Structures are given as C-alpha cells and as structure tokens.
Amino acid sequence: MRIDIISVVPSLLESPFSHSILKRAIQKGLVEVVLHNLHDYGFGGYKQVDDYPFGGGAGMVMMIEPIDRCLSALKAERNYDEIIYLTPDGERFTQKIANELSLKNNLILLCGHYKGVDERVREHLITREMSIGDYVLSGGELAAAVVADAVIRLIPGVLSDETSALTDSFQDNLLAPPVYTRPEEYKGWKVPEILLSGNHKAIEEWRWEQSLERTRQKRPDLLKNFW
Template sequence: MRIDILSVVPRLLESFFAHSILKRAEEKGLAEIHLHDIRDYAVDKHRRVDDYAFGGGAGMVLQVEPIAACIRALQAQRTYDEVIYLTPDGEKLHQKMVNSLSLQTNLLLLCGHYKGVDQRVRDLFITREISIGDYVLSGGELAAAVLADSIIRLVPGVLNDETSALTDSFQDDLLAPPVYSRPAEFEGLKVPEVLLSGHEAKIDQWRMEQSIALTTKKRPDLL
C-alpha cells in the first residue's frame, strides 16, 4: 500500500504519520506515505499556487498548473488505482468504501485549500471525490489523514490482531458492543457476568445482542 498526498502545507501531516499504527506500518514495510508540496511545482519564483477566482467573489482558488504538474510527475512513475480529491461536496466516507480502498495498491490524495481547486483539476485527473462529513475545514489535510488512517489499519499485518478491525463498528452495519477490562468491579459497577464466564458462544451471542440494541438506539438508519 502506497499513499501519496499532495498539499500546500504538507508539514501539517508530518507529525500525524510519524507515530502510532501508521509509523509501525511503514517500519514493517506494509505501507508507504509520501507527502508532496504543491508549491514545489509552482510556475513562478514566489512559489505561488493560488489566485483570484474568475467572476469575482471571496476566497482564493488553487491553480490548475502546479497541481497538474505534480500529479503528472507522479503518474509518470506509477499507475494509481484512484486519484482522490478530499472535498466537502464529495461522497461521504463510510466503512465499505474504506474496505474497498484498502485492497488497492497505489492511492493519490489531493488536499483542497482556500475555496478549493480549479475545476479543471477535477475534470482532468480526479477519479473519486470524498468527504469526511457535512462541514468545512481550513484544508483537506485533516481529511486526508483520516482517510489514510482508516485505510492503512486494514492492511493485513498492520494491527497486531487483525480480527480487531473486523469487529469494529460499521463492519457489519452494526455499532460495536460495550467493552470492559480490569478491574471486574469499579465503584459498584460490575463487568457483565457472561464476559467472565469463558463461554465463547454465550459471549458472542451477548455481543451481538448488545450491538443490535445499541444500533437500534443510536443509529437505527444502519439497520
């Protein structure tokens, strides 16, 4: 799994990918994250990559030329399964989409900024547009981090226990059941007896019942 991320502020992402599961994935050789500064492909000496919108209006627009140059330089080196633009008006991210993307080999993510990118970038290069929710951020970097994290954790070998990802919320259109750890009792609150029974079938049944109950209460739209 290789993910290339294009941004005008790539340093925002450096710390995120330098720790935890994502860092271990890179150390194990299971995933690669490469950050690219769009300003490196600017067409003027001031490294400017934005300009005013034709037709007027507030806000700046990321120009087509530096983004096109960056994408083409990367595409000359490898074939990408998807070129994804992180944008509020994209398809809303969900677990089935993440599952599908985790089976790919090369992904390219473009982070929006300002008022977005020149429409010609979307027309010429983008194969998929994804939103992480119905709200607007200062840029697409946080959205790219969310997407990359959700994908990479599903790559076989990244998690110490691969079954952990398979029992997450949304994998079977249900929310995950409650979880408990030591101590068995805390301030009068006890762990359900079934979880201490060692009876695997009964535990599985309890967890399924809890998942259905929680989903019915919190997210009936999933059922």
C-alpha cells in the same frame, strides 16, 4: 501500498504518520506514505499555486497547472488506482469504502485548500471525490489523514490482531458492542457476568445483541442497510 498526499501545507500531515500504528506500518514496509508540497510545482519566486476566482468573489482558488504538473510527475513513475480529491461536497467516506481502498496498490490524495480547486481539476484530473463529513475544514489535510488512517489499519499485518479490524463498528453495518477490562468491579460498577462466564458462544450472542441494541439507540439509520 503507496499513498501519495499532495498538499499546500504538507507539514500538517507529518505528525499523524509519525506515531503509533501508522508509524509501525511504515517502518514494517507495509505501506509507504509520501507527502508532496504543491508549492514545488508553483510559479515564480513565491511558488504560486492559487489565484483569484474568475467572476470575482471572496477567497482564492487552487490553480490547475501546478496540480497537473504534480500529478503528471507522479503518474510518470507508476500507475495509480485512484486519484482522490478531499472536498466537503464529495462522496461520504465510509468503512465500506475504506475496505475497498485497502485492496488497492497506489493511491493519490489531493488536499483541497482555500475555496477549493479549479473545476477543471475535478472534471479531468481526478478519479474520485471524498468527504469525511458535512462540514468545512481549513484544508483537506486532516481529511486525508483520516482516510489514510482508516485504510492503512486494514492492510494485513498492520494490526497485531487482524481480527480486531473485523469487529470494528460499521464493518457489518452495526456499532461495536460495549467492552470492559479489569478491574471486575469499580465503585460498585460491575462487569456483566456473561463476560466472565467463559461461555464463548453465549458471549458472542450477548455481543451481537448489544451491537444490535446500541445501533438501534444511537444509529437506527444503519439498520436499513443491515436487514
């Protein structure tokens, strides 16, 4: 998989891909993440990429032409499955969408900034709009990192134990059950006996019941998509 991320401040994205699981995935050649500075496609000595909104109002708007130039340059080199614009009013990003995107070959993530992009970008240049939650960030860079992380960890070979991703919260519309590790007892707080029993069938049943109960308590809204 290749993920191209377009940003006005790409340096914000360097750290997430330089550590831990994502770094190893890149080093293994399982994914290629390429950061693009939109200013490279801007105008004049200042490489302008934004301007005042028509009709007045506060804030600046990302211009269509630098974005079109960048997208055109990328699409001239390869075909992209999705061109995704990160925006607070986009489709809510979910584990189901992460699963779907992990099967793609080439993705572009366009990070919003300022007051957003010229509407014609949304109308003509992108294929999908995505939001990681009902709140506003200073830019789409953190959202792009979240989406990329959620997708990359699902690529076969990225996790040392691939079954780990299959037991994550939301994979089956349930939250993950509680987990424990050594020591068996700490300050009088004990690990549930069932987990020490060696009875794998009983343990799986317990985990299922715990997932269901945890979901009922914390996210009952998920159960409407479960039954």
